[in-house]
Structures are given as C-alpha cells and as structure tokens.
Amino acid sequence: MSINRRGFFKVLGLTGAALVIGREMKAAPGGNGDIDFRGVLYDSARCKGCRGCEYDCAEANGLPLPGPAKDIPPIRHTSETKRTVVNEYKTSKGTVFIKMQCMHCSEPACASACLTQAMHKTKAGPVIWRGEKCMGCRYCMISCPFDIPKFEYHSSNPKIQKCDMCYNRLKTGEIPACVANCPNDALFYGTRRQLIKEARKRIVENPKLYVDYLYGEHEAGGTCWMYLSPVPFKELGMKEIQKASYPALTKGFLYSVPSIFVLFPALLLGIHQATKKDNQTPEE
C-alpha cells in the first residue's frame, strides 16, 4: 500500500487544488466594529407625519411622487417605487408616526449575501447597490431581516430599489434629502457615536416622553439608522429581531469549508487505497 509516484502526484494535485480553493473561501464575514459609520437618528416623538420626506426622497432618486394623503392607507411597505414610507399607528399614546427605510446595518446581511459585491457597505455608512455588478439573484432580499431590498419584477432590466442614504449627495458633502428637508427636525444626521449620544441626551432630558430604548443600537449587530419612540417599538410594527449580526449566522458554515476541502480529498484517497483488493497491485 506504499504510495507510488503517480499516487503521489495525485495527492499533490488535489492538495494544491484544495489549497487554492480553500484560500478563496477563507474570508468570512468581517467585523466592522471599529469604524464610526454615519447614520441618521429618527425621533418619532417629533415626527408630525407630513410625509414630506417621501416627496424629497422620490425627487432625489427620480422615482414617481407619492399620491395625496387621502389615497394612502395608514400602514404601507417600502416598494420598488417608494424607498421610504411614513406609517401611522394608533398606539397607547395616541397617533404615532414612524418612517421606514433601509436601516444601513453595520454588518449588513444583504452585502454578505451578495455574491458579486453589488450590495456594498461603504466606509461612510450607507449600504449601496451597484447595478453593474448585480445579477438579480435576489438573495439580498432573502437575507435582509427588515425586508428592505425591493425588486422591479416588471422590467426587463430590473433594478434593486432601496434607500442608499443619498450616497451621491453625501459624496458632494451634502446630507440626505429627507434629513435636509424635514420641517420638524425629526431626523438627525451624524456619526453613530454622535447619534447614540444625542439619543441618550434626549431620553435623559425628557424621560416621560420616550421609552428608554434606542432601536438600532444593537439590532442586527447595530444599524446606522436608529429610532427613538414614545411607545414600545412593538406598537409601531417594528420587528423584534436578534441582536447579533446576521452574517455571523453563516460564519460556522463558511469556516468549515476550507477544512473540508483539505481533509476530505486526503481521507477519500486513503479509503480508496485501503479498500483496493490485495491481489491487485496498487498501480492498476
């Protein structure tokens, strides 16, 4: 059962191939913990539900303008034509509004799901979609815990539509359109640390107005868009989701790939050699 020249090259070749592929697969969901991303703090105690941000957003992104208030149901989802919506909930403290859009997670599930890096977490903070890379597989939609990426099903050149925190405006030094135009000062733009500080300050200064919870501080491993509310978030239709990052859920599987790629071929070749009939020479 000694290894001969041919067998040796086989093992060598397989090991080489395994190492190449193993290396390719090595990189696993990375932590973004150290970067202080930019984001937005939304204060639903200040929001008056004017829905001006919906218009500003549509205008800034070349999407159809939303219709008049009377035609609109109180609770809607974002869609391929609406990157943000303001919903109206009847709560224990009366009517409360809440603005929905991409949360821009610090470790986004969509970006780790994307096999072409079309969904991309920028260093500035926004999670952006890059059409020239996207193949339209919609795995980002499967993975996003907030159901944010929307797909243009009725187009032969479909795009993924979602809030990109006005990435093009940020690049020219402007702030997101919705933040710039909010008449009630319900949106506050800054780095995550600034947002958390500001939110804490508001809660401390006005403990009766707010519930003592900052949604987005830890959800999905931390998001760049954070929420303050006068009522528990459950009453506003906000999902209770895991605090850990979503890409971490696939970490165990992805880490096992290189080891299987190295161990399996060696093991299989060994069993193959071992189960050969004794009366046969190892050569053939």
Next chain:
Amino acid sequence: MSENNPIAIDNDGKPIWKFLWSELKPKGKIFTPFNVISVPIILLGLTLIVIRFWKGLGSVTNLTQEVPWGLWIGFDVVTGVAFAGGAYVLTFMVYILNMKKYKSIVRVTVLNGFLAYVFYAGALLLDLGRPWNVINPIIGNNFGVNSVLFLVAWHFLLYMIAQLIEFSPAIAEWLGAKRIHKILSGMTIAAVIFGITLSTLHQSGLGALYLMAKEKIHPLWYSEFIPIMFFVSSIFAGLSMVIFEGSISHNVFQKQISEKDHKARTGIILGLSKICAGTMFAYFFLQVLVFIHNRHWDLLNTPMGYWYLLEMFGFVLLPMMLFYFSYRRNNIMLVRVAAILTILGIILNRLNVTVIGFRWDAAIHYIPSWMEVVVTLTVLFTEIWIFRWVINRMPVLRDSPSWAGKH
C-alpha cells in the same frame, strides 16, 4: 424505442462529421405518449421564457417582494440538486469503497446527475433578473467571498466539470476515440474525489443559503442545522431517485441491458434500500434532536405543526420502515413504494423550507403561477429528451465496446 444495438457504435471508417450527423437524427418512434405530452409543453414553456426575458419576471411568475424565491429556486434548484445527490453517493460507494456490485449503475447515475445539474442550475439563469452579469462572480474582481451563494455557484460549476470528466469515457467509447478514452479513464478517481468533496459542501450549502433568513422561515423548519439536514437527506434523496429512475429506464431501455446486469439488479436495489433505511434513521434522529433542542412543543398543535408532523412521520419515518422491511423480506415492490414516498417527502421538505414555510406569516402568500409550473416541466422534459438521446447512443446502460475494457 431504439434500434437494438448490442455493441457500441463506433465511427470506424466514417468521417467524424458524417458520424455525428447520423447520430443527431432521431431514432425510434416519434408518436410515443411521452413525446405527445412533452413537445407541446416544451413549446409553450419556451414561449413563456421569451415573455419572461422580454417583459420581466413579474409577467410570468407570482413572486412577491416578501417571497423573492419561488418554485424555480425552491423546486428546480434546491429540490433538483438533492435528487442529483445519487451521483456522489454511488461514486463514493464504487470508486472509494470499491463496492463492485454497484458498478453497472454508476454511469447512468452520473449521467443523470450531470444533466440534472446542467438543467436545474441552468434554470437558475431563468430566475436571474440581470443574467448578463452572471459572469461577474466567476471572472473579474467581483468575488463576494463572504456569500454562501458564491460558494454554491462555484461548486455547481466545478462539480459539473467533475461529473463531465467522470462520464467522459462513455463519450469517448461512443466516438471510438481509443487514446483519449485511456487518458479520460485515468482521470476518473481524481474527478470522483473532487466531486464528492464538492457535493458535501454544496448540498449542505443549499441549506446554508437560508441561515440568514432566521425570522422568515417557520421555526419548525429553521435551525442552525439546516446545512447538515440538507446534506444527510441528499444521500437518501439521491438513492431513492436512483431506485425510482432505474425502475423506469429498466423498462423503457430494456433491450440495452445485458443479461448479467439485469440479474444483478435485485441485489443492487435491496442494497440501496438498506442504505436508505440507515441514513433515514440518522436523519430522523437528527430531526428529533433539533426539535427537542429548539423546544417548539407549543407549535405542534397548529396547522403548520400538523404539516410538520405529516412530513416527519408520513414521509420520513414511514418510508424508512418500508425500506427496512423490504430489505428484510426481499420485496422489490415495497422498495419502489418507499422510494416514491421518500421522493415526495424530500419535495415536501425542501418546499417547506424554501417556499411554504418561508414568510408563512406574510400578508400575501406566494402560490406559483401556472406559467411557473409549465416552465419547470419544460426544464424537466428537455432534460429527459437529452437523457434519452444519450442513452440511445452512448454505452451507458449497455456494455462498453470490447476495446474499452470493463467500465
């Protein structure tokens, strides 16, 4: 169905293009029941595919923003690949464990596996919104290495190549290419080892795709063990398909099978049913462990709970026991019943994870449109057409030509 030709055709004396041209012509009767049913469906399906690329996915499918993957992914890709698992299990048994008994069915199983990957992974292209970018994860600097889908895509591609190499000696025998045949046969073991490794990873990888959909899949079907479940179930899914498909092609292509192979078949089927019973027991045990670990007792007494119990008892435990008894009593009929139940169970399980249990709480439920079903049938029928074409020409079921040695 085909002319009876006991020895493989080779192109001795004929120029190769003339030989290929003559092989392209249809053989056998044209108006068989299968042809009469499949041709109109394929033509309708092709029309629907044109509409789909022209007007967008929404014109043909019922996909929603909440359920972006429907029948084409959940059935064609995820379920189809599980059924193609027979190829890696059998090559493991024959080439790695040297279980000679099963050698006569390796070629047909590998061919089936290869075609399944080509067509079902090919069906993925129909589902892509921007298919012109499909090359991005393969070339260029767009490697999304953190993505499970990236891994699965690469594995599909590499595994198809490995399976083509495993099958290639049959093509060489068909063409009468003796020297190439020798080279290709020498590559078999390497391709098999590579193929088994790839299969282990992407069978489980298909399950790992859904790991991030934690809150979206019904808790009775979601656990961090989905990858292991998918891998273990692909073993008996693949073998059940081998049993089921074998019982059909054994009747359809009866004339091609030698007396010796025909006699060996009962032993093969009983052997496979033993393996199925064993792996299904392991799978059932794993499912029970996961269920107890997740403590979802309260969910059992809901409609989804009954559905879950039906899957576990009706389509895992029952066929497992049937496999076991059929093996003990040498009952081939019972094996077939068990195989069909297992196949239904796998379809049920994969659809429960990917479609039925996915956003089971959504306001608008996804139900596939008739057009999605027709396109799925088109993919399936086209694959059977190609399969039949190959079987009637290459030495897959029949013995290899004498110069090729035993395959």
